[in-house]
Amino acid sequence: MSVAVRIDVDSSTPHYEQLRSQLAALIAAGALADGERLPTVRALANDLGIAAATVSRTYRDLEGAGLVSTRRRVGTVVTSPGPTLERAAVAEAAERFVTLARDHQFSDQEIRDVVAATLIGSAGSSRADRIGSS
Amino acid sequence: MVLDEAIRAGALGACVAVPAVLVWRELRGLARLASMAARRAARRATLTSGIAGVLLLLVNAFVVLYPHHLFQMGLGGPQISGTPLASLLIFLAVYAVGELTWPRPEGGRREARLTARTPARVAPPLARRLVRGWLGALAVVTVVFGLMASGPRHIARVFGDDKAFTVRIFPGWEWAGPVLAAGILVVACTELVLRLVAVRPAASGVDPGWDLWLRRRTTRRALGGVQLVIGLTVAGLVVIGGRSLLWLGNVGPMGVGPRPEVSEGYIIAGGAGILLGLSLAVAAVAAACWPSRDPAPDVLVGAERAGVPS
Numbered sequence A: 001m002s003v004a005v006r007i008d009v010d011s012s013t014p015h016y017e018q019l020r021s022q023l024a025a026l027i028a029a030g031a032l033a034d035g036e037r038l039p040t041v042r043a044l045a046n047d048l049g050i051a052a053a054t055v056s057r058t059y060r061d062l063e064g065a066g067l068v069s070t071r072r073r074v075g076t077v078v079t080s081p082g083p084t085l086e087r088a089a090v091a092e093a094a095e096r097f098v099t100l101a102r103d104h105q106f107s108d109q110e111i112r113d114v115v116a117a118t119l120i121g122s123a124g125s126s127r128a129d130r131i132g133s134s
Numbered sequence B: 001m002v003l004d005e006a007i008r009a010g011a012l013g014a015c016v017a018v019p020a021v022l023v024w025r026e027l028r029g030l031a032r033l034a035s036m037a038a039r040r041a042a043r044r045a046t047l048t049s050g051i052a053g054v055l056l057l058l059v060n061a062f063v064v065l066y067p068h069h070l071f072q073m074g075l076g077g078p079q080i081s082g083t084p085l086a087s088l089l090i091f092l093a094v095y096a097v098g099e100l101t102w103p104r105p106e107g108g109r110r111e112a113r114l115t116a117r118t119p120a121r122v123a124p125p126l127a128r129r130l131v132r133g134w135l136g137a138l139a140v141v142t143v144v145f146g147l148m149a150s151g152p153r154h155i156a157r158v159f160g161d162d163k164a165f166t167v168r169i170f171p172g173w174e175w176a177g178p179v180l181a182a183g184i185l186v187v188a189c190t191e192l193v194l195r196l197v198a199v200r201p202a203a204s205g206v207d208p209g210w211d212l213w214l215r216r217r218t219t220r221r222a223l224g225g226v227q228l229v230i231g232l233t234v235a236g237l238v239v240i241g242g243r244s245l246l247w248l249g250n251v252g253p254m255g256v257g258p259r260p261e262v263s264e265g266y267i268i269a270g271g272a273g274i275l276l277g278l279s280l281a282v283a284a285v286a287a288a289c290w291p292s293r294d295p296a297p298d299v300l301v302g303a304e305r306a307g308v309p310s
Helices: A015-028 A041-048 A052-064 A085-103 A108-133 B002-032 B036-065 B067-072 B077-100 B125-148 B173-199 B208-249 B264-289 B302-307
Strands: A004-008 A068-071 A075-078 B109-113 B155-159 B163-167
Touching: A004 A015, A015 A052, A041 A052, A041 B109, A041 B173, A052 A068, A085 A108, B002 B036, B036 B067, B036 B077, B036 B208, B067 B077, B077 B173, B077 B208, B125 B173, B125 B208, B125 B264, B155 B208, B163 B208, B173 B208, B208 B264
Parallel strands: none
Antiparallel strands: A004 B109, A068 A075, B155 B163
């Protein structure tokens, strides 16, 4: 049973970012196993009805993050990061957070919004820390 | 003469009518499909195959039925022998257009399965190997005949001290070269079409397994046409070569008494060549007509399937 990705063409989030975040999440969750081949750029672009350059950028970004690797004649394959203690702890905390949010009737979109808001807040406070220390 | 023309016209008409009936029957059968999207996708694939098949049959029937028109157009034997392979380029072009114009997904929310589709996954392996096998056979036959030939289009045999006999229709390099080049081009174009089938947009709202089956059906038909024409080209070359060898061995005045010029070896080789060529032709036709054992899976995706009363 293959997994799927979805994009919302009317969303303000760029298509490549929608794709990147889903693929990164699928790889981190183990839904895409190490060594698994991803569709070719053109095939995925055709299936989603978007430009091949968009998918190509997504794959490049994932490659930069070390989540996939592209090889000639083989295509793009998943190179899932090795399990480390830190990563396992973060994944466990994320799982607890998602369970808590669902218990409080948060929708998936609301959960994503909370995470996005936290990331923005965290980026702002770390910038302030840097300014204060300099 | 009039009867002759009528038979030819009838044969050309049959080249259109027979595929049209097959397409019509298949289109009628599509009504049983539970999904409208699947019906649309299958109809499109069937019509593409039908148009490609009719064009392939028409061009080759024209070559067989009206060779004098081709000679009048200034084409010689070598060019005419390459026409069937050239017709495959038209056949493959129809498939390419069909795949390139496949409807793109619409709507605000779109979904794609993360399945790596490659030509190897969408093409039946046996059919693909058969096409490569025929290309290998074509290469062997053209090179062997090219080496055997005594000139661009003839083969000669010297016997005695000062006697030679030449047969002027033989697939020497003048035939073999263009036919082999056309064969390689056709197989390269076939691989390109397989790639197009693999990357075309998935039919929306249908089970991924059914979509993959539809791709396999398309590639099977495309490969079937390609293997048939390359196979018949190989068979035709072997028959022509065998006939030339037969003539080459059977020289000398006919009548009572010994014929020292006759060569049993050439006659046996020629006869074996003709038999081999006919066998190859039968094999190519049989492979094209062989029914596939690839039944269509359920067209609906899991959740919808559960809700459909059987």
